[in-house]
Amino acid sequence: MTTGELDVDFRLVRPGFDLTVGFAVGPGRVLALLGPNGAGKSTTLSCIVGATEFVGHVRVGERQLDGLSIDERRVGMVFQEYLLFPHLTVEQNIAFGPRARGGRKSEARVTVAALLERFGVSDLRHRRPAQISGGQAQRVALARALAVDPDVLLLDEPLAALDAEVREEVRADLALHLRAFAGPTVLVTHSIADVRALASDVIVLEHGSVSYRGTVAGLVNADATPYLRQLARGESL
Amino acid sequence: MRRTKRGVSPVIVVPALVGLAFLVLPLVALVVRAPWGSIVQIVMKHEVLTSLLLSLGTASLATAICLVLGVPLAVLLARSAHWHVVPRRLLRALITVPLVLPPVVGGVALLLLLGRRGIIGQWLYAWFQITIPFTPAAVILAQVFVAMPFLVLAVEGALRTSDRRFELAAATLGASRWHVFRRVTLPLVGPGVSAGALLCFTRSLGEFGATITFAGSFPGTTQTLPVTTYLELQRDPDAAIALSLLLLAVAVVVLVGLRDRWLPGVTGS
Amino acid sequence: MVAAAVVVAALALAGCSAQSAPSPTATAAPVTLTVYAAASLTDSFADIAKEFEKQYPSVKITYNFGGSSALAAQLVAASPGDVFAAASATTMKTVTDASLVTGAPQIFVTNSLELVVPKGNPANVTGLGDLANPDLSIALCAAAVPCGAAALRLLAQEGVTAAPDTLEQDVKAVLAKVELGEVDAALVYRTDVTAAGDKVEGIDVPGADRVVNRYPIAVLKSAPNQTTARAFVDFVLGTTGQAILTKAGFGAPN
Structure with missing residues (x-):
């Protein structure tokens, strides 16, 4: 595998929907993509994996992914179900x-x-x-x-389909496996607990754009939007 | 209080039972009136066995052709959901037409296309000395014409209800489009394909109108079991009833094999 | 003008019969007569109905045309009707055996076979012997139907071993294959050749007049108005009816 930074920067416009996202995830890092429903989290994953068209670029190290078909991208994905x-x-x-x-x-x-x-x-x-x-x-x-x-790993709500009793155990297990993965990982989640246990960096998407970008620890001080203030209080949405 | 269980209203049950009776009673009459004493002799007659074998053989080949051509057509039809409304409806209509067309009309249409003076047939005859009517190939073509819509619509139904995200998952694992189709899409609609193939086979087996019009009727070459049955009706109604039972038995055996679990999305179970 | 003369003659005939039986024209109430007739009679019986209704304005004829065997089966299954005109003695026998007929059936026409080829006779067929040529595409009726049985008798009589490519379920199916040019030659009834007009060509077969189908007609017991039904049968057997049938290619009863 080619280890390299995942570099994402694109815009996607649909009727009633305008998504602008830019971020970079280093090798071995786990970026959590947080945000309310409809903010564009899953769409972002869809763009990286190659299932949705956009304007911009997705790169892993020197490798340009946009323009490649899904099966050529070497982007691994764990779907919600x-x-x-x-x-x-x-x-x-x-x-x-x-x-x-x-x-x-x-x-x-x-x-x-x-x-x-x-x-x-x-x-x-x-x-x-x-x-x-x-x-x-x-x-x-x-x-x-x-x-x-894969060069990159994408996880879409990997614990949402599980019962509460087993979630803790599976989450701890997943943390170990993610630590062993050498490439960049993007994790979409609603859960602040997931973020704390699994991620090293966080991006919060609201209304199609990034409202917070930083470390997990830094979330405690984020207060730019009501959603961020809720997150800062440690509430899962 | 009157109905403690969630039953079906009599408004539904009564017409439903009348409808069922209407479908079943004629067949019951066939069974009741069958010449049970001589049925084995009639069925074991050389000409009957010849036409039974011809029917089974041609229906099998017709089903194979329907699978090879019909499954891709079903995929095209299922994907046409994203097309403009006019070509999409036109495609569906064209595929459905043989279902509603009197088979005799289908037979005439095949003659006009592939007959010795047909649009294509005249060239086949002039260049290669090939004539299609009055050959087993004509029987198979007639069966393909009437039976393919059954396969296409069954497979298309299964395709439309199957989760396309499995295909996406397969693609992220590096599978090419062909690999995805062969290893994921087809197995997932496998029940629909089997159901379609069985319907296709039974419809081919029962084909009469298009066959007799396009292929004619000659023992051992083009005289299938339904044609033999029809001819026997003119001469010996008892024999015709016996042969009808034979056709009915084959159809029932095949359709009972078409269990619910083979038909998710088609039976809705 | 010929037709007019025929009608006049028929009227005269009807006038004679009126003496023995009360004329149906005398009854004011309209009478509907249901006639079961072999498919080969379709065109000529339609003409006969027109002439008959002219003479008996209070009578309305409705036809049930079909294969004789099928019609016989319907009658045996107790379908109501007034007259049955069959294309063969066997099918009439089915009905007489079930005691559904008043009096004895009468033969009203005969039909014999003729060789038929597509327009222009592309295979240069000249006679019955060509039916033995395996290189030609040949259609016959299946042995189970009357025209097929007749074809077999004719071929046997003339000592020809035919090489058919298809044995069709009825004579119209055979004719259709000739009209479409799918077969080079076939055996059908003279009346079918006449009815097909210039879409096909007929070739007389020597000896064909010795293999004839006799068409019987009879009044049915279920007929509510036996007199009118009888009048229709007499009309078919009479001058007008016979003239129309002859024109269609049928042969005289004897």
Whole structure:
């Protein structure tokens, strides 16, 4: 993989919607993208992944991503509902990327076996997504995204689909895995708890533009908007 | 208080049962009036077995052709949701027309296109000495014409209700468009494809009007089971009833195989 | 003018019969007569109805045209009707066996087969023997239907082993294939050749007059007005009816 800074700077205009975003995330850093519903968080991820057109640029190090098709971008993504392929087993889900990229079968097998082990899902390898818990699905989704050794990792509300009881545990687990990822990570979330546990930097998006940019610690002093004041009080929205 | 359970209102149940009876009773009459004593002899007759085999063979090939051509057509139709309204509706109408057209008209249309003096057929005949009518190929073409819409609409229904974000997820993993289609899109609509193929097969098996018009009727070459049944009706109604039962039995076996779990999005289960 | 003469003659005939039975014209109430007739009679019976209604203004004729076997099946299944005109003795027998007929059926026309080729005769067919040529595209009726049975008898009589490419479910389907030029030659009834006009060409087959289909007609027991029904049968058998049928290509009863 090419480690490099993720550099995002674009504008997207739709009827009733005007989104301007610019940020950079260094290798090994986790940027949390916070903001109320409809602020453009998921759209930002969609632009980075290549599913939405925009004006501007997305770069990883020297590599220009805009203009590339989705499958050429090497941007790993964990979706909110995980989107594990329902017709494939856990093992086949993780192996999907390496196989799709046409890598050697033996290499893919080694990669997949290592990931199954690392994420503690070896026992589930022959189960289908419908037969595993939400926490397990979350780990499989992350393993699947990492199996292709992406340059960038995007997480869209990775804990929102989970029950409150397991969320803490899965969050701690996720923090460990994110720390092990060498590239830049962008995390979209509503939860200040997620931000504190997982992120190193924060951007707050409100009404299509950035209202806060800084460290997690600095959020305590942010007071430019009502939303920021709520965040500063530690309220999850 | 009167209804403790959430039942279906009699306003629905009564006409529903009348409708069901209307669909089922004619078939019951067929079963009741069947010449059960001689049914085995009739069905085991050489000419009947010949046309049964021809029907099964041509319907299988027709289904294969429908799959190869119909699945891509279904994808196109499903993606046409983003098109301008006029071409989108036109495409859907064109695909649906063979469903509502009298099959005999379809047969005549095929003759006018592929017959010996047809728009394309005349050149096939002049250049390659190929004539399509009166051959098993004509039987298959007639079946494809009437049956393909069933496949296309079933697959398209499944495609439209399937979650396209799975395709996005696959693409982020580095899968090319073809790989996504083959490994994600198709398996996800697999039940719709099987359902469509089964409907397509049974419709091909029962095809009569377009077949007899375009392909004619000759034992072992173009005389399918429905055609044999119709001809027997002129000579020996008992035999015709027996053959109808045979067709009914094949259709029932195939359609019972089309279980609900194969049809998410089509049955709504 | 010929038609006018025919009508005058028919009127005279009707005048004679009026002596033996009360004329239906005398009854003021309009009478509807339902006639079940073989499909091959469609055009000529329409003309007959016109002439008949001119003579009996209080009578309205409605037809149920179809394949004779299908019509017989409808009658046996108790469909109401007044007259049945079938294209074969076998189909009439289905109805007489069910005791649905008043009196004995009468033969009113015969029909024989003729070789038919597309306009211009592209394959240069000259006679029945060409039906044995495997290189030609040939259509016959299926053996199960009357025209197919007749074709088999004619071919056997003339010692020709035909090489058909298709055995159609009725004579109109055969004719359609000839009109579209899909087949080079076929055997159909003379009346069908006449009805097709200049879209096809007919070729007389020597010996065809010995293989004839006889068309029987009978009054049905279910007819509420037996007299009027009988009058219609007599009209078909009479001068006007026969003139119209001959013009359509049918042969005389004997």
